[in-house]
Amino acid sequence: MQDRADKLRCSGKTMAFVPTMGYLHKGHLSLLRIGKQKADDLVLSIFVNPAQFGPNEDLGSYPRSLERDLDMAKQEGVDAVFVPTDKALYQEGYQTYVELEKLPGHLCGLSRPVFFKGITTVVTQLFNIVKPHVAVFGEKDFQQLAIIRQMVKDLKFDIEIIGGPIVREDDGLAMSSRNAYLEDHMRPAALSLSRALENSRKMVKSGILDAKLIADQAAEMISVFPEITIDYISICDPLTLDAVEMIEGRTLIALAVGLNKIRLIDNTILEV
Ligand code: PAF
Numbered sequence: 001m002q003d004r005a006d007k008l009r010c011s012g013k014t015m016a017f018v019p020t021m022g023y024l025h026k027g028h029l030s031l032l033r034i035g036k037q038k039a040d041d042l043v044l045s046i047f048v049n050p051a052q053f054g055p056n057e058d059l060g061s062y063p064r065s066l067e068r069d070l071d072m073a074k075q076e077g078v079d080a081v082f083v084p085t086d087k088a089l090y091q092e093g094y095q096t097y098v099e100l101e102k103l104p105g106h107l108c109g110l111s112r113p114v115f116f117k118g119i120t121t122v123v124t125q126l127f128n129i130v131k132p133h134v135a136v137f138g139e140k141d142f143q144q145l146a147i148i149r150q151m152v153k154d155l156k157f158d159i160e161i162i163g164g165p166i167v168r169e170d171d172g173l174a175m176s177s178r179n180a181y182l183e184d185h186m187r188p189a190a191l192s193l194s195r196a197l198e199n200s201r202k203m204v205k206s207g208i209l210d211a212k213l214i215a216d217q218a219a220e221m222i223s224v225f226p227e228i229t230i231d232y233i234s235i236c237d238p239l240t241l242d243a244v245e246m247i248e249g250r251t252l253i254a255l256a257v258g259l260n261k262i263r264l265i266d267n268t269i270l271e272v
Helices: 002-010 026-038 066-075 107-111 115-130 142-154 177-181 184-205 211-223
Strands: 015-020 041-046 080-082 134-138 160-164 228-236 251-259 262-270
Touching (some): 002 015, 026 134, 026 160, 041 066, 142 251, 177 262, 211 251
Parallel strands (some): 041 080
Antiparallel strands (some): 251 262
16 A cells, blocks of 8 residues: 555556445445545555454444455446555554544543553554545534544644535435444334434524433433433533534534434534
C-alpha cells in the first residue's frame, strides 16, 4: 500500500481514503462517492480494529462480509481495498498508541474507555500506510469525526478531513453496520432515537432553547421502550463537546442507547 501511494503521488495523482470496519451499507457508499469526487484515486480499508473494542463489547460478533463488501466497492469504482490482518497492524511487541486529552472525555468515551484511543491509533497507522490527500468519515460518529479532525490538526497530518452527512433508512433510522443485529420487533424502539432528535429540532424551532428541557423530552420519548437503556443524551458544543445549558447558534444533540445490548447512536445539529 505504501509503494502504491508513493507511485501515485509521484505521478501527481491525488488519493481519497475511506476507512471502515466493513459490512458496508449505504452510509459507507455515500462516503465513497464523496471520496470519488475529491481525488483521482479512491482507497477503502476494511479492518475490524480490535483496539477500539472493550473486553465486554461485540468484537467477536461484529458483522463481517468481505466478499459482499468487495463487490460493493467494485461497483462504486474503488481503486484499491486495503484489508490488513490484525498481525499486520498490531505485530508482536506493538506498543504505540495515540490518545487525545480532552475530546474522548465526553459522550461515547465515558462508557467506552478504550474506544477512541483504539480509533486514533488505527487511523494514524492507516494514514501512514495509505498516505491519502483526503479522508472521509461519517457524521453519524460525530465524536469520532471531531477527534480525527483534532488529531490531524495537532499532529500536522497533511490530510484534508471531510465529514459525510448521516444517511438514514426511509423510516429515519440512521444507517449502521450494527443495524444488522436488529430484529423486526425492535424497530419501533430503534426508531425512537431519530424521532426524539426530530422532536428536539421542532422544539428549538418553536423557541424552546433550554437544553435540559429538550434532553428530558428526548429521554421521555425513548424511555417509552423499556428494552432501551440510555447511555447518554448530550446537548453540547459541536467543537469542544462541552455540555451547554442553552441552545445558541449551532449545537449538537447526540445520544447513545443500548437496545437489548445493541449499541445505537445518533445525532443532529440544533440551530436557532
Ligand atoms: O468508523 C469506523 O468504522 C471506525 O471507527 C474506523 C474509523 C474505521 C476506525 O477503525
